[in-house]
Amino acid sequence: MSEALLKHVQELLNEEKWTRATLSNYSTNQFKELDQILKEAKEKRAYDEVKQLCDEHLGHTKNSIIALYLSGMIALSRQLIDDAALVSLITIFVDNHKWPIVKYLCERILDYGESKYALRMLAECYLNEENQEAVYGVWERLVKVDYEEADIAKDLAEYYEKQGKTEEAIDYYKKALHRYVNKKLFTNVREIWAKLLELCPEELDFFLHVQRKVAKNISEDKAALLLQELYQVYKQQKKIDTAIEILKIILTYDERDSLARKELVECVREKYAKHSQLEEYIKMSNLAQSWRNVHEAIADFEKHIAFDTGNFVFHRTWGVGRIAKVVGDEITIDFAKKRGHTMSLKMAVSALQTLAKDHIWVLKATQKKEKLHEKVKDDIAWTLKIIIRSFDNSCDMKRIKAELVPGILSAGEWTTWSTKARDILKSDPNFGVNPDKIDEYIVRERPISVEEKLFNQFKAERNFFDRLQTLRDFLAVGDTEPDSEYFSEMFNYFAGYLKSYTQVNEQVIASYLCVKDLVGRFPYLNTGLQFNFVELFEEIEDLPGLFNALKDSKLKEEFLHHIKLFIPNWADIYIQLFPYALSNSIITTLKKEGYEQKLVSMAAYIFENYRDLNNREAVVWLFKNVSQEDWFEKTGLSFEKQLITLIHILDLTYREIENHRETTENRKINKQVHTILFKDGVLDEFIDRVDTDTITRIYTLIDDVKDLDPALKMKLRNRILDKHPTFKFFGSEEKTVISRGLIVTSSKYQEKQRQLQHIMEVEVPANSKEIGFALSLGDLRENAEYKAAKEKQEILNATVAKLKDEIERAQIFDPSAVNTSRVSFGTVVVLHNESKGIEETYTILGPWESDPDNNIISYLSPFGGSILNRKVGEQFEFSINDTKIKYTVKSIKAADLK
Numbered sequence: 001m002s003e004a005l006l007k008h009v010q011e012l013l014n015e016e017k018w019t020r021a022t023l024s025n026y027s028t029n030q031f032k033e034l035d036q037i038l039k040e041a042k043e044k045r046a047y048d049e050v051k052q053l054c055d056e057h058l059g060h061t062k063n064s065i066i067a068l069y070l071s072g073m074i075a076l077s078r079q080l081i082d083d084a085a086l087v088s089l090i091t092i093f094v095d096n097h098k099w100p101i102v103k104y105l106c107e108r109i110l111d112y113g114e115s116k117y118a119l120r121m122l123a124e125c126y127l128n129e130e131n132q133e134a135v136y137g138v139w140e141r142l143v144k145v146d147y148e149e150a151d152i153a154k155d156l157a158e159y160y161e162k163q164g165k166t167e168e169a170i171d172y173y174k175k176a177l178h179r180y181v182n183k184k185l186f187t188n189v190r191e192i193w194a195k196l197l198e199l200c201p202e203e204l205d206f207f208l209h210v211q212r213k214v215a216k217n218i219s220e221d222k223a224a225l226l227l228q229e230l231y232q233v234y235k236q237q238k239k240i241d242t243a244i245e246i247l248k249i250i251l252t253y254d255e256r257d258s259l260a261r262k263e264l265v266e267c268v269r270e271k272y273a274k275h276s277q278l279e280e281y282i283k284m285s286n287l288a289q290s291w292r293n294v295h296e297a298i299a300d301f302e303k304h305i306a307f308d309t310g311n312f313v314f315h316r317t318w319g320v321g322r323i324a325k326v327v328g329d330e331i332t333i334d335f336a337k338k339r340g341h342t343m344s345l346k347m348a349v350s351a352l353q354t355l356a357k358d359h360i361w362v363l364k365a366t367q368k369k370e371k372l373h374e375k376v377k378d379d380i381a382w383t384l385k386i387i388i389r390s391f392d393n394s395c396d397m398k399r400i401k402a403e404l405v406p407g408i409l410s411a412g413e414w415t416t417w418s419t420k421a422r423d424i425l426k427s428d429p430n431f432g433v434n435p436d437k438i439d440e441y442i443v444r445e446r447p448i449s450v451e452e453k454l455f456n457q458f459k460a461e462r463n464f465f466d467r468l469q470t471l472r473d474f475l476a477v478g479d480t481e482p483d484s485e486y487f488s489e490m491f492n493y494f495a496g497y498l499k500s501y502t503q504v505n506e507q508v509i510a511s512y513l514c515v516k517d518l519v520g521r522f523p524y525l526n527t528g529l530q531f532n533f534v535e536l537f538e539e540i541e542d543l544p545g546l547f548n549a550l551k552d553s554k555l556k557e558e559f560l561h562h563i564k565l566f567i568p569n570w571a572d573i574y575i576q577l578f579p580y581a582l583s584n585s586i587i588t589t590l591k592k593e594g595y596e597q598k599l600v601s602m603a604a605y606i607f608e609n610y611r612d613l614n615n616r617e618a619v620v621w622l623f624k625n626v627s628q629e630d631w632f633e634k635t636g637l638s639f640e641k642q643l644i645t646l647i648h649i650l651d652l653t654y655r656e657i658e659n660h661r662e663t664t665e666n667r668k669i670n671k672q673v674h675t676i677l678f679k680d681g682v683l684d685e686f687i688d689r690v691d692t693d694t695i696t697r698i699y700t701l702i703d704d705v706k707d708l709d710p711a712l713k714m715k716l717r718n719r720i721l722d723k724h725p726t727f728k729f730f731g732s733e734e735k736t737v738i739s740r741g742l743i744v745t746s747s748k749y750q751e752k753q754r755q756l757q758h759i760m761e762v763e764v765p766a767n768s769k770e771i772g773f774a775l776s777l778g779d780l781r782e783n784a785e786y787k788a789a790k791e792k793q794e795i796l797n798a799t800v801a802k803l804k805d806e807i808e809r810a811q812i813f814d815p816s817a818v819n820t821s822r823v824s825f826g827t828v829v830v831l832h833n834e835s836k837g838i839e840e841t842y843t844i845l846g847p848w849e850s851d852p853d854n855n856i857i858s859y860l861s862p863f864g865g866s867i868l869n870r871k872v873g874e875q876f877e878f879s880i881n882d883t884k885i886k887y888t889v890k891s892i893k894a895a896d897l898k
Contacts, residue, residue: 002046009037009050009070013057016066023096026065028104034069035108038077047074058085063092069105076112090121099128114145114522143175145522147488150179154192161199170199174206178485181213186222189214193226201233204242205448211249220253227253231263240271248298255294262288264298272305277326281305306354307331307345312362313352320355320365336365360390360403369408376408380421381428385443388431394440397422406765433457438466450477455486458493464507465551467493468514491518491525504539506549512536513558533566543573544580544614556581564589571595575602579614582621596631604635607645613662616649620672640694643686646673647701654707678712684719692724711743714824715817742809743825743859745897748848749812756803759796767793806848813846818894823870825859828895831867834875834886842867843895 041050051074054067061067072085086109093101103125109118119142126134136159143153157172173196180188193210200206207230215223231246244267250260265288272278285301286292307313311323313333321335331348333341343351355362363372363386376383387403388395397418405414425431429447434440438460448456451474458470471490497511512533519525540546550556560581564570574586575598590599603626606618623642626632653670657663677683683702687695699720703713720727744752770789818826823844831840843856844867850858857864866878870889877884 002041002044002049005037005040005044005046006049006053009053009066012037012066013054013061013064016064017061023065023092023098026093026098026101028101031069031101031104031108034066035073038070038073041074042077047077050074063088065089065092068092073108076109087117090117094121094124099125114141116142116146119145143172145525147485148179148182150176150183150185150188153179154188157192157195166199170196173199175485177210178213178488181210181217184218186214186218189218189222190226194229197229197233201237204230204234204445205452208249215253224250224253224257228260231260235263235267240267243267244271251294251298256290258290261290261294264294268301268305275305275308277308278305303349303354304345307348312355312357312359313348314355314361315352320361321352356389358386358389360387364407373408376404377413377417380417381424381430384421384424384431384441388441388443393442394434394437396437396440406768411761429453433460435460438462451484451486455490458490464510465555468510468552468555471514491515503541504536504546506546506551509536509540509546509559510550510552510555513555513562517558533562537563537567544577547577547580557583557585560586571598575599578602579606579612579618582618584625587626591631596634599631600634603632604637607635607637607642610645610649611652613665616653616669617665617672619645619649620669620676623676639686640690640698643677643683643698644701646677647698647705649673650677650708651701651705654705658707683716687716687720688723692727695720695724695727709811711811711814711817714819715814717819718817742806742811742846742848743813744810744846744848746812747897748846749807749810752803752807752810752848756800756807759800759803764796764800767796813897815894815897820892820894821871823867823889823892826895826897828893829867829870830890830892832888832890834888836885839890840887844868845895 037050041047051071054064054071054074057064057067058071068085068089072089075085086105090102090105093099093105102121106118106122106125109115110122119138123135123138123142126132126138136156139152139156143149143156153172153176157169157176160166160172161169173192177189177192177196180192193207196203196207207226211223211226211230214226227246227250231243231250234243234246244264247260247264247267250257251264254260265282268282268287269278275281281301281304282288284304285297287297287301289297307323307326309323309325313321313323315321315335318335318338318341321333321338321341324332324334324340326332326345329345330342331345333343333348333352335341383404384400387400390403391399400421401414401418404417405411409417425441427450429449430444432442432444432448432453433456434442435456438457454470454474454477458467458474461467461470467490471494474487474490494511494514497508498515501508515525547556547559550559560574560577560583563573567573571590571593574590578586587599590596603622606615606622609615610619622632623646627639627642650670650673653666653673656666657670683698687698690698699716702708702716767789771786771793773785813826815826818824820827823829825844825846828841828843831842832838833840841855844859844864845856847858847860849856850861857867859865859868863878866876867887867889870876872889872892875886875888877886879885
């Protein structure tokens, strides 16, 4: 059906060439006719053929209007980055001043999405028409997609300012300012900085953000000049705290700035005008003396200035206190248990920590516990602000918990409270992330937008892939296109990897996939980078290692997709990567594309080479996910062979865990195999339906796994005997092996857990209160209450440690798995004491259940160990205090463990 269309296009191209049609003959109508050809080509799915025809024509007739238009528009519809054909076409008509056609071509390009080139040329068209309103409309679109365009952003700002649209003007001034900073044009930066100080002086965070960029991109001296102007604004507004904050930043750039230092002293005098010791502390710290390092002087002054009547302090022994008076060099403090305590100011500065009136320690010391408990529960945001500000306005959740549990909230209350707290920290604009520590939060003096909050989080992140996820979160906010300076910086971070890489690693591949995806979604982001996946792929030295290092499932899937699209031998690479990817999409894709035999060979190879760490997990994956599929049967791997491989992997992982080899990975695989064989019942079902020869092979392998829980071996053994009562076990299979762990009964296990819980939730908090009260009594050397409480603390800690260790090692015994063919855990044995001629009955359990007075003995005790594994009729000797006693085993039965 497309032959007629292609013939028509060829005729048009030939006619254009033969008649040498002049540009004066062209109008928008001719291009509308070409649009009909494009429409027909799309309907007949002939885009590729038409483009190929036009590209061949351009090879010898490079200025063919028809070929340039058809080829360029098809490329545009396919979202190809190469727009050379349309650029050449527009240039031809611009040079000949055919502005209506230029306008039509630009609008057609923009039908497929924003284009910096098309928008610029469209603005030129409107300028030629003297349609200024339309020009501004196009400029608005251009500024959104061209992050380097600063002059037009400034023109738009001035335009809206004249119209009285202040918010719009501020927005465009900000864009222009950021872009001039990036271009390092300080004269322009300073001009717009001054304008924004007039329009929005209250946006302190914005100005501080810009000055940091100026310091980094241009120079610290230039940043200091801008800050001096900012300082004057806040000084005039009498916002002294902010003014001091700005002066401190100026002094970090130039500590010898005498004017800034002089201004700082003036601001300090104004802020602390009512302080009784102000001048003394200024003199003592040498804050006004140029010979002393300004930062040391500020730190010294701030330490001292907090010591004034009515202020709170903290001492590590006496707790929270309040300054009663300051007279000369002597300070008097009232602590809860030590009122009227005096010390020199010098000693106070070194020994005491000053606290704000709303510090969490002050609140805990001065407010009733019940009232504070209700406030903390009811007002989570308030509590977060109080605690975070209490610790230099930077605090993680661990610290917050330490302040609240158990003193104010119980452990149970904390679980619910902390969940709500995390949601508030994430969504409330009054909280942010510490730019230097990603896991710590800060309280904002001024609310922050979600975009800025995510940008700060992006900067604070140290992990590449965490930053990538933050960028995704940023794009998800508001569902809007990225036109902010924040996004520009994040995008450039990943684009930078592609511009400067020397070796292809996971960051380079991830950056390529990320940038390509964003450019595909927002074509105007393209910065001229030539993306070539094949070239990058050929430079990869360790493909499996790189794939593993892509710590992001979306990236891994996208990487596999690109391999299939661009790499000729993609199927072989899929086979190579499968043990690392364990992706169902690899299996599905290979099957769909007709590579079933490759799958069969791959599965057989993986099972054969299960000793390789990556192949072990692949064996488990294949068994769980595809072992029932038709293609897998062609591997010739019987179900028995698959089970045997899993048992070998179980044994191998146990041994490697014991030898501390790849412990984390081996534990994971061991747990997966253990679940399949025992928890999912696969082994039981197999045993039930196979003959005794097969059972012998399987059980022998299971019994050889020395670290496997003996209870599981006993349970399997009993299941075999139920099915085959005459089944004979040979060699070591007859001997019960006691686990290296601690075998316990279910009732004792629960009892020990309750005991641990009681100590942790009742006795430990009570002991902490006892220690706190004892500390409040002062003088630890003569403090009997303190010593007793500390001794009790040591006992509790030792008990908790012992219980935790035992509970961790404990293996709950299954009563249905008791083995009465020999003396073992959970059996009652009757012994004939040959020396005394009497019978003695003992129940064999563990150390938790041991009760010698009632003849319940531990299998770990000397006597229990000597009885263990004895059969009925067997004789043995046991020595007590050098006296040998001869015993004969009379009977063995299962103990009642209900």
